[in-house]
Amino acid sequence: MATGYVVRENRYYDSVFLMQVAKRISNETGVDEAAALMGTLNNKQLLADIGFEDPSIRAATPSDLVIAIRAADQDTVERILVNVERWLARPEMVAGRRAVRTLDQALESQPQTNLVVISVPGTYAPRETRQALERGRNVFLFSSNVSVEDELRLKQLAHERGLILMGPDCGTAIIGGRGIGFANVVRSGPIGAIGAAGTGLQEFTSLVHQLGSGVSHAIGTGGRDLSDSVGGLTTLDALSQFEADPSTKVIALVSKPPGPATLAQLREILSRASKPVVACFLGLESNVDVQIGSLHLARTIDEAAEIATRLATGADPKVSSLGPTNAEHRLEAERVKLGREQKFVRGVFAGGTLCYQAQQVMRDLGLAVSSNAPLAGMAALDDPNDSRGHTLVDMGDDLFTRSRPHPMIDATLRNERILKEASDPEASVLLLDFVLGYNASSDPVGDMLGAINEAKSIAEDDGRHLSVVASICGTDDDPQDRKSQIELLESAGILVFPSNAQAAQLAGLLVSGLTA
Amino acid sequence: MSDPVVSGLKQLLSEGPVAVNLGLREFAESLQIQDVEVVHVEWSPPAEGDEKVGELLDRLI
Numbered sequence: 395m396a397t398g399y400v401v402r403e404n405r406y407y408d409s410v411f412l413m414q415v416a417k418r419i420s421n422e423t424g425v426d427e428a429a430a431l432m433g434t435l436n437n438k439q440l441l442a443d444i445g446f447e448d449p450s451i452r453a454a455t456p457s458d459l460v461i462a463i464r465a466a467d468q469d470t471v472e473r474i475l476v477n478v479e480r481w482l483a484r485p486e487m488v489a490g491r492r493a494v495r496t497l498d499q500a501l502e503s504q505p506q507t508n509l510v511v512i513s514v515p516g517t518y519a520p521r522e523t524r525q526a527l528e529r530g531r532n533v534f535l536f537s538s539n540v541s542v543e544d545e546l547r548l549k550q551l552a553h554e555r556g557l558i559l560m561g562p563d564c565g566t567a568i569i570g571g572r573g574i575g576f577a578n579v580v581r582s583g584p585i586g587a588i589g590a591a592g593t594g595l596q597e598f599t600s601l602v603h604q605l606g607s608g609v610s611h612a613i614g615t616g617g618r619d620l621s622d623s624v625g626g627l628t629t630l631d632a633l634s635q636f637e638a639d640p641s642t643k644v645i646a647l648v649s650k651p652p653g654p655a656t657l658a659q660l661r662e663i664l665s666r667a668s669k670p671v672v673a674c675f676l677g678l679e680s681n682v683d684v685q686i687g688s689l690h691l692a693r694t695i696d697e698a699a700e701i702a703t704r705l706a707t708g709a710d711p712k713v714s715s716l717g718p719t720n721a722e723h724r725l726e727a728e729r730v731k732l733g734r735e736q737k738f739v740r741g742v743f744a745g746g747t748l749c750y751q752a753q754q755v756m757r758d759l760g761l762a763v764s765s766n767a768p769l770a771g772m773a774a775l776d777d778p779n780d781s782r783g784h785t786l787v788d789m790g791d792d793l794f795t796r797s798r799p800h801p802m803i804d805a806t807l808r809n810e811r812i813l814k815e816a817s818d819p820e821a822s823v824l825l826l827d828f829v830l831g832y833n834a835s836s837d838p839v840g841d842m843l844g845a846i847n848e849a850k851s852i853a854e855d856d857g858r859h860l861s862v863v864a865s866i867c868g869t870d871d872d873p874q875d876r877k878s879q880i881e882l883l884e885s886a887g888i889l890v891f892p893s894n895a896q897a898a899q900l901a902g903l904l905v906s907g908l909t910a
Numbered sequence: 911m912s913d914p915v916v917s918g919l920k921q922l923l924s925e926g927p928v929a930v931n932l933g934l935r936e937f938a939e940s941l942q943i944q945d946v947e948v949v950h951v952e953w954s955p956p957a958e959g960d961e962k963v964g965e966l967l968d969r970l971i
Contacts, residue, residue, distance in 0.1 A: 507929065532918055536934070557919060573944065631919060832944075
């Protein structure tokens, strides 16, 4: 084996592009491993962990690009690294538009800008966000690793200026039918949605679309907005606007439970709402504590979408389009294949809220679940890399995404985890989510099907049947072609459900001995 | 819900997004596909010295 490195000073590329570069190099004949990363401390550690160590890497700064490869022989290393530029070539994005390097240059060239989308590394995000707000622009802040103190300060600034700050860690939004970040292609309609971080809002808006209604706007707030440290600043401003917005007839709120002080404030505001409001506070043991006036409370995202659709259209949504098809039969047919020692559900999720909701569904079935992102009262995994008992893992957790793109884009770690779970004789059901929409992988199922089949083979070689239960978050209008994604899964013997709550329910029933 | 008028947000919701994108280029490309006007910034981190000066200025402002 031979290794080689190239460091390019002051050459910044984002992690998604660099993942693509590393993949292209890895696919070259003779290449065993390739990495393309910015020279941050974390990344340098990551490189050292996989055996890439060199004084040139140690000296690299966060502004420097590092490319490292391990290959069968020195010739291959040289062939790859002799012309690094060809790996970094990228087509021009907009023909004829001059490249800009700062926010101010961009605003100068497009003064009518009303939204700044920020996904720079978290260290730099507060500064860029503040600049955008000070220049009178709303912000969609995708970056994570922003402190709660910075979040509060920036949200206060936004509120004072009559602007909205969606995020930090905001994955999705829909404004007037246009999806921002990871968003699904959803019909325009009368339901205004507010959600914490990402996949919860994606699931809600997709289900509303599949039920036949549509969305006026969907505002992402960031996962901490309703905590008492932030006080719901973004949620409350969004509620005010939805109340005044003529295209919004019904308001829906999907989030983790608010902090006590924020709940009191929310209660006060919602009691004066003139439009119907549906709320789904995921993770609560019961909805009793949050009864607010005429608020419609939903237990799951499915239920929230159904209630909102009913309120918006005045008619019952087509429940059958969401309801499980043939669930009882499918449950029994699958259950008989499982061995006596196979006891546990292993969920390997891309979507944080989907992992969270699945825990709630399984808890409601009386099952104790461990997670790296546990519900209140549930067990936290001692080691997030090791499952025990029923385990649902959020692979989008910062712990797993450091230095690599989110699992909705890069399935590598999910695939590795699936294979690991398959080797455990106590594993009974693999529970998976696939997220479609803009900016997600162009083929989420295809990215994982090889690993899923391999997982099933590992179990079979050991005389076991591994059940695989999946849900797809997305709409028939998404770029990935939902129908063909479903067909791919079904042809591999995977049980596919139109929502995460239903998939979690079936996975839980499979191991609990209960009936559908 | 009679809080102060959220004017910038109101305009965003009524007129739809006109965007500047800093960071992942895919975010700008997906907006373009949806016919949203977007300017993508070829962003890079400030040089270390500039960053310190920037932080100092931030504190003074």
